[in-house]
Amino acid sequence: MTVSVTQEGDIACVTLDNPPVNALGQAQRAGLADAVAQTNAMLGLRAVVLLCAGRSFVAGADIREFGKPPMEPHLPDVLAQIEGARVPWIAAIHGTALGGGLELALACRYRVALRSAKLGLPEVTLGLIPGAGGTVRLPRVIAAADALTMVAGGKPVGAMQAQDMGLVDALADADLLDAALRFGATLADRPDPGPVLARPVLNPDPAAFDRLAAKLAARARGRNSPKEAIAALRRALTLPASDALAAERAAFLRLRDDPQSKALAHVFFAERGAGRLDRLKGISAPAPDRVGVVGGGTMGAGIAAACLLAGRYVTLLEQTPEAAEAAAARVTGILQDSLSRGVIDTGQHAACLNAFTATSNAADLSGVQLAIEAVFEDFDVKRAVLAQLETVTAPDCVLATNTSYLDVTALAATMADPSRLVGLHFFSPAHVMKLLEIVVPDAVSDNALASGAALAKALGKITVFAGVCDGFIANRIMSAYRADCEYMLEEGALPWQIDAAMVDFGFPMGIYQMQDLAGLDIAWAMRKRRAAEGKRPANYVRIPDILCEAGRFGRKAGRGWYDYSSGEPLPDPEVERVILDESTRKGIVRQAFAAEAIMARILSVMQAEGDAILREGIAARAEDIDVVMINAFGFPRWTGGPMYLRDQPPRIASD
Numbered sequence: 255m256t257v258s259v260t261q262e263g264d265i266a267c268v269t270l271d272n273p274p275v276n277a278l279g280q281a282q283r284a285g286l287a288d289a290v291a292q293t294n295a296m297l298g299l300r301a302v303v304l305l306c307a308g309r310s311f312v313a314g315a316d317i318r319e320f321g322k323p324p325m326e327p328h329l330p331d332v333l334a335q336i337e338g339a340r341v342p343w344i345a346a347i348h349g350t351a352l353g354g355g356l357e358l359a360l361a362c363r364y365r366v367a368l369r370s371a372k373l374g375l376p377e378v379t380l381g382l383i384p385g386a387g388g389t390v391r392l393p394r395v396i397a398a399a400d401a402l403t404m405v406a407g408g409k410p411v412g413a414m415q416a417q418d419m420g421l422v423d424a425l426a427d428a429d430l431l432d433a434a435l436r437f438g439a440t441l442a443d444r445p446d447p448g449p450v451l452a453r454p455v456l457n458p459d460p461a462a463f464d465r466l467a468a469k470l471a472a473r474a475r476g477r478n479s480p481k482e483a484i485a486a487l488r489r490a491l492t493l494p495a496s497d498a499l500a501a502e503r504a505a506f507l508r509l510r511d512d513p514q515s516k517a518l519a520h521v522f523f524a525e526r527g528a529g530r531l532d533r534l535k536g537i538s539a540p541a542p543d544r545v546g547v548v549g550g551g552t553m554g555a556g557i558a559a560a561c562l563l564a565g566r567y568v569t570l571l572e573q574t575p576e577a578a579e580a581a582a583a584r585v586t587g588i589l590q591d592s593l594s595r596g597v598i599d600t601g602q603h604a605a606c607l608n609a610f611t612a613t614s615n616a617a618d619l620s621g622v623q624l625a626i627e628a629v630f631e632d633f634d635v636k637r638a639v640l641a642q643l644e645t646v647t648a649p650d651c652v653l654a655t656n657t658s659y660l661d662v663t664a665l666a667a668t669m670a671d672p673s674r675l676v677g678l679h680f681f682s683p684a685h686v687m688k689l690l691e692i693v694v695p696d697a698v699s700d701n702a703l704a705s706g707a708a709l710a711k712a713l714g715k716i717t718v719f720a721g722v723c724d725g726f727i728a729n730r731i732m733s734a735y736r737a738d739c740e741y742m743l744e745e746g747a748l749p750w751q752i753d754a755a756m757v758d759f760g761f762p763m764g765i766y767q768m769q770d771l772a773g774l775d776i777a778w779a780m781r782k783r784r785a786a787e788g789k790r791p792a793n794y795v796r797i798p799d800i801l802c803e804a805g806r807f808g809r810k811a812g813r814g815w816y817d818y819s820s821g822e823p824l825p826d827p828e829v830e831r832v833i834l835d836e837s838t839r840k841g842i843v844r845q846a847f848a849a850e851a852i853m854a855r856i857l858s859v860m861q862a863e864g865d866a867i868l869r870e871g872i873a874a875r876a877e878d879i880d881v882v883m884i885n886a887f888g889f890p891r892w893t894g895g896p897m898y899l900r901d902q903p904p905r906i907a908s909d
C-alpha cells in the first residue's frame with residue numbers, strides 16, 4: 255500500500271509511502287484518488303491531514319515515467335479532487351515539497367511545515383514548467399512576483415521564508431503530525447479561505463512583476479523553460495483559472511517532449527549514477543569527521559573551507575608558521591564571505607572557526623582520519639609530503655592527493671602502503687565547485703575509496719570516478735580542445751570568434767576569457783617544464799608563449815588574450831597581429847571560420863577524447879563524461895553534455 259488512511263478523532267490521516275522521496279507515479283496518484291473517495295465517505299470528519307512517510311514529503315512527479323505513455327489518473331485531476339473534497343485537506347510537510355509535491359500541497363487548503371522543510375517548483379531545472387496547476391494556484395497564495403521567482407527561477411525556499419510569503423500557514427518544531435492535528439483542531443475558529451483556485455490572484459504591483467519577468471527572461475539565455483514559465487504566470491494573472499490551467503498543462507506536455515527536457519532528465523540521472531562504482535557495491539565507510547589538509551594555497555584553503563562548511567574538524571598543515579598564518583587568513587576569509595552571503599549563520603560561522611586549526615607542526619595531524627595533500631604540483635614535493643603523512647598519521651588514516659596531472663599510481667608506488675592513497679581532485683574554488691573527480695590508482699583499497707566517496711557526499715559534491723591518466727577526465731578533455739582551438743587560431747580563427755561561438759552555444763564564457771581569468775603564467779611554466787623534458791609536440795603552437803613573453807598574463811595583468819584596459823575584455827589588434835604572424839611563419843593560408851564550424855570542431859574533439867577515455871576505462875560510462883563537462887567547464891546542461899548530444903538528432907536549438 256503506498257497510500258493508507260487512518261483516523262485520529264474527527265481528523266483523517268492520509269499517509270503516502272513511496273521511498274526514497276515519495277515521487278508521484280501512477281500508483282501514488284491512484285492511491286490518493288482512492289483516499290479522497292474514502293475520506294469523502296467518512297462521517298463526522300473535520301479535516302484530512304496529508305503526510306508522507308520516510309525522509310521527505312513528495313519530491314515531485316516520478317521523472318522515470320516521463321517519456322512513457324501517460325497513465326490515468328492524471329495528477330491535475332487528482333489534485334482537483336483533493337481541492338474539491340468534502341472537508342479541507344491540510345498538507346503536513348517535512349523534507350522537501352518539490353514540483354508535483356508542492357502542487358499537491360497547494361491543492362490542499364492549508365500547509366503546515368517543519369521549520370527545516372523546503373518548498374519549491376524546480377521544474378525549470380528539468381526543462382519543464384509545473385504541469386499540475388502550480389503556476390495557477392501559487393499566485394493565489396503568495397504575491398505574483400514571489401510566485402514568478404519560484405516558478406521561473408526554480409530555487410526552493412525554506413519553510414520560514416515560505417511562511418513569511420503566505421505559502422505555509424503554520425510551522426512545526428518537532429512533531430509534525432501533532433502540529434498538523436492541532437492546526438486541524440483550530441479550523442472552526444478561522445475564516446475559511448476557500449479552495450485555492452477560487453481565490454483572486456495576488457498581484458499588488460504589476461509593474462514590478464513586469465520588470466522581474468524581463469530580468470528572468472534575459473537570464474534564461476538558451477533555455478526554453480524559464481520563458482514558458484513566465485508566459486504561464488502571465489496567463490494565470492490574466493485568464494480565468496480554468497483556461498490558465500488548460501494552457502499550463504498543454505505547455506507542460508509540449509515541454510516534456512522538448513529535447514532540452516529530455517537532456518536535462520539525462521543529466522539528472524547521470525549525476526546520481528556517476529557516484530557509483532561497481533567494486534564498491536555493498537561497501538560503505540563513514541564520512542571522516544577529522545580531516546587534515548596539507549598546503550594552504552588556493553586549493554588547500556578552499557578544500558579546508560569546504561570541509562569546515564560541511565561540519566568537519568580540519569587541521570591544515572603549512573611549511574612555516576608564517577605560511578600557516580597566511581593559509582588561516584585565506585580560510586577565515588572564505589568563511590567570512592560565506593557568512594556575509596548568508597550561506598551560514600553566525601552560529602555555524604563560530605562552529606567552523608572552532609573546528610579549524612592551522613599549524614606548521616606535522617605531528618598535529620596525528621588524529622586525522624583522512625588527509626588531503628594540496629601542495630605544489632611537483633612529484634618529488636608530493637612524494638615527500640606523502641612519506642611524512644605516512645609516519646605522522648595512524649595506519650588506517652586515508653591519504654588523498656589533489657594533483658591535477660601527476661600519475662597517482664606512481665605516487666602511491668613511492669609509499670610504504672600504497673593502498674592508502676586515493677585521488678580527490680577538487681576544482682577551483684573548491685568550496686564552490688560541485689564536481690569532484692575521485693581518482694582510482696591501481697593499489698588503492700576499497701576502504702580508502704569508500705572513505706573518499708563518503709567525504710565527497712558529506713561535502714555535497716557530485717562525484718565521478720576516474721582512472722589514472724594525464725589530466726583524468728576533465729583536464730584531459732580540456733587540454734585536447736584547447737590544443738585544437740590553438741590550431742584553429744593558426745588556421746584562421748581569432749580568440750574572440752572562438753569565445754563568441756562557445757558563448758552562443760551556451761557556455762558561460764569562452765576558453766580564452768576563461769584562460770585570462772585563471773592567468774596564463776601557470777600553464778606557461780608547465781609548458782616550459784615539459785619542453786625541458788623533451789615533451790614538446792612537433793606541431794607546437796607558439797602563440798600563448800609569445801603572449802606570456804610580452805607579459806600578457808591575463809586579466810590580473812590587464813592584458814592577455816584580450817585587452818582589459820577599459821575593464822571589459824576587448825579584442826586586441828596586437829594579439830591579432832601575433833596570430834597572423836604565426837600563420838604566415840608556418841606558411842598556413844588562413845581561412846574564415848563560421849561559429850557553427852568552430853563549435854563543430856570543439857565538439858568533435860571533446861567527443862573523440864571522450865571516446866578514448868571510455869576505451870581506456872578512465873571513465874566507466876559516457877554519461878560520467880557529460881557530468882564532468884557540465885560541472886567542470888560550464889558545458890550547457892540543457893544540451894545533456896557532449897556525449898549525449900552526439901547521439902541526438904541534429905543540433906538542439908539554443909533559443
Ligand code: 3HC
Pocket residue numbers: 274275277313314315316317318329350352353354355357376377380382383384385386388523526527
Ligand atoms: N522522480 C523519480 N525519482 C526521483 C525523483 C523524482 N522526482 N527525485 C529523486 N528521485 C530519486 C533519485 O533518482 C535517487 O534515486 P537513486 O537512489 O536510485 O539514485 C533517489 O530518488 C534519491 O535522490 P537524491 O540522490 O537526489 O537524494 P537527495 O536527498 O540528495 O535529494 C531531492 C533529494 C532534493 C528530492 C532531489 O532528488 C531532487 O531534487 N529531486 C528532483 C525534484 C524535482 O525536480 N521535482 C520536480 C519533478 S517534475 C514534476 O514534478 C512535474 C509536475 O509539475 C507535474
Ligand code: NAI
Pocket residue numbers: 548549550551552553554571572573577628629630631632635639656657658659679680681682
Ligand atoms: P598553491 O601554490 O596556491 O599552494 C600550494 C601550497 O602548498 C603553498 O601554500 C605552499 O606553501 C604549500 N606547500 C608546499 N610544500 C608544502 C609542504 N611540504 N608542506 C606543507 N605545505 C606545503 O597551489 P594550488 O593552486 O593550491 O595547487 C595545489 C595543488 O592542487 C596542485 O597539485 C595543483 O595541481 C592542484 N590543483 C590546482 C587547481 C587550481 O585551479 N589551482 C585545481 C585542482 C587541483
